[in-house]
Amino acid sequence: MSRQLFSEIVRILVRYKDCEERRTTIRVTVELHCASNPVYKKDLIVRLTDDIDPLFLYNLIITEDDFQSLKHQQGLLIDFSAFPQKFIDLLQQCIQEESKDVPRFLLQLVSSAPLFDYTPAYLNVVETNPFKHLNHLSLKLLHGTDVEIKKYLASCLKCIKDEKLLLEQQLKKIKEDFTRQLACTQK
Amino acid sequence: MSRQLFSEIVRILVRYKDCEERRTTIRVTVELHCASNPVYKKDLIVRLTDDIDPLFLYNLIITEDDFQSLKHQQGLLIDFSAFPQKFIDLLQQCIQEESKDVPRFLLQLVSSAPLFDYTPAYLNVVETNPFKHLNHLSLKLLHGTDVEIKKYLASCLKCIKDEKLLLEQQLKKIKEDFTRQLACTQK
Structure with a gap:
């Protein structure tokens, strides 16, 4: 069972190797997957997609175990259960600052490889104060494989077909x- | 440049290895791709898709050279330029016979592998007369790779998004x- 916690278009600064950095928009989706079998277990899914470019897909699955090493590595003080909401709060802060010339909170996607290479990229939430850039969070996302993109597009297609039918x-x-109303009025 | 000559849902008999044969429907699309560079050259594209199952995709590209061996192998008497229309005529004959209990013309998809295996399948147009099954045409189609399915789904998504916007x-x-008309009438 999966529950969508967040799905919004967010402005982002993209920095790939050998490319000039550019500002664009990206859809960030946060989902919680609950598996009741064999043990009750939750995974957090972070997905970056682009409403314009259907082949753009970055994924991250954070299990409870993964979170322990993320917590340790980045000095986080919260538990796995509180993490999704904290992450969403950070995203909301980025959205609130979007219209400002010098946003205090900014989302960044940074890759050490050139554009369209299938290497990982880092999604960073960075606060800029007069003194320095503070990295609040850095998540390592993997570019979707062909199979993952295929499945993602198939699910998009299903959704949009349903919306079109409606x-x-x-x-x-x-x-x-x-037509009925008009006929009544004209009588 | 590509021109769509045919895109219809056709009833088909599907026979995979180790599976009971079943009747289903499939979308058959026939396109002509014209490349003006380096020489004026035409390719015929045959594509099988399923409006219900977005991951179902079989492809065949017939170049003029391919057609020569197909012509020789299957004893065809027409040229490449006449082939697309002849193939579409055969498909139309299958469609016309669909409602009959014992259709005279029938489209078959036959694979020597089990379902969902990525091996080729044969699309056959078979006429059944009181004496025997006559194979009018047999085309060897390849199952779409993940990359091909990904591209196909991206193009479907683009089309359906445009239709939805409309x-x-x-x-x-x-x-x-x-609302305007109603307001006028009620005055």
């Missing part, structure tokens, strides 16, 4: 309603 | 039109 039904209904 | 615009316009 629109078609709405359009049909509204045409009927208005 | 529907949203229609819905908005029809609401405005009817």
Whole structure:
């Protein structure tokens, strides 16, 4: 079972090797997957996608075990259960600062490889104060494999087909309603 | 440049290794790709997809050279330029016979491997007369690779997003039109 906690378009600074850094927008999705078998276990999924470029996909799965090493490595003081909301709060802070010329909180995607290479990239939440850049969090994301992108696109296609069907039904209904209403009024 | 000549849902008999044969429907698309560089050259693309299962994809690209061996191998009497229309005529004959209990023309997809294996499958147009099964045409199709399926799904997603946008615009316009018309009538 999976529960979506966050799915928003966020402005981001992208820095690839040998490329000029650029500001763009990206969809960040945060999901919690709960497996009840064999033991009750939760995984946090972070996914970066681009509504314009369907082949852009970065993934990260954080298990409770992974989180312990992330916690240790980055000096976090919270538990796994509190982490998703804290991460979302940081993303919200980035969104709130988007319109400012010098945003205090900024999301960055940094890769040591050139664009479109399948190497990992780091998603950083960086606070800039007058003194320095403070890295609040740094998550290592993997570029989606062809199989992962294929599955992701298939699920997008299913969603959008359902939405399209709903629109078609709405359009049909509204045409009927208005035609009836108009006929009544003209009588 | 590519030109779509045919894209229809056709009933088909599917026979995989170790599986009971089953009747289902499949979308058959026939396209002509024209490359003007380096020499004027045409390729015929045959694609099998399933509107329900987005991961189902079989492809065949027939170049003019490929066609010569196909012509020789299957004893065809037509040229490459006449082949696409002849193939579409055969597909149309299958469609016309669909509703009959014993269709005279039938499309078959036959694979010597179990379902979902990535081995080639044969798309056959078979006529059944009181005496025997006559194979009019047999095309060897390859299952799409993950990269091909990924690209195919990305293009589907783009199309359906455009269609959805159009529907949203229609819905908005029809609401405005009817509201205006209703207001006029009620005056």
